[in-house]
Amino acid sequence: MEERLYIVTYDISSRRRWRSVFRTMEGYGEWLQLSVFQCRLSRRRKVEMMAALGAVIREGEDHVLVVDIGLAEKVSPKIESLGKSFAAVKRKAVIV
Numbered sequence: 001m002e003e004r005l006y007i008v009t010y011d012i013s014s015r016r017r018w019r020s021v022f023r024t025m026e027g028y029g030e031w032l033q034l035s036v037f038q039c040r041l042s043r044r045r046k047v048e049m050m051a052a053l054g055a056v057i058r059e060g061e062d063h064v065l066v067v068d069i070g071l072a073e074k075v076s077p078k079i080e081s082l083g084k085s086f087a088a089v090k091r092k093a094v095i096v
Contacts, residue, residue, distance in 0.1 A: 003071075004069070005040055005070060006029070006040075007039075007066075008025060008039055009037075011063045013062055014062075017056060017058065021056050021057065028041065
C-alpha cells in the first residue's frame with residue numbers, strides 16, 4: 001500500500017471546533033506544533049481524514065491546508081527546526 005507524506009495546518013475560528021479538529025487529527029498523524037500535523041497516509045486514509053475534517057469545520061469560517069510532500073518512502077523532508085527537535089513520521093502499525 002503506497003503512502004504519502006502530508007503536512008496539515010488549520011486555522012479554525014471557534015475554539016470548540018479547533019479542539020474537535022485537533023482530536024480528529026490525532027487519529028491521522030503526529031502533532032508537530034499548534035495547528036500543524038504531519039501525516040503518513042494511504043489514499044484511503046487521506047479520503048477518510050478529509051471527510052472527517054469536512055464534517056467538523058465550517059465553510060467560509062475555517063481553513064484547512066493539506067500539503068502533499070510526496071511518496072513517504074522516497075521523500076526525505078529538508079526541514080530546519082529551532083528549539084524542539086523535528087523527526088519525520090515513521091511507518092508504524094495502525095490498529096483500526
